[in-house]
Amino acid sequence: MTRRGADWPDEEWLDETRRIRHAVATLGDHLSLCLPDERGAYGKSTQDHSASYCAQLKARA
Structure with a gap:
């Protein structure tokens, strides 16, 4: 069964977002x-x- 992102637990979201x-x-940004869960957290x-990161990755690619 394929899992969609909306069904992911928080830890899976964090892992994927870090990737x-x-x-x-790697592309320079x-x-x-x-x-x-990081010290610079500001509420998002x-x-x-x-x-946001996906949009930035798409723009850089």
């Missing part, structure tokens, strides 16, 4: 450590970060 952030950093959800 996307790493991909963006460094993003701050501001996910909900992990899903919001994921969407």
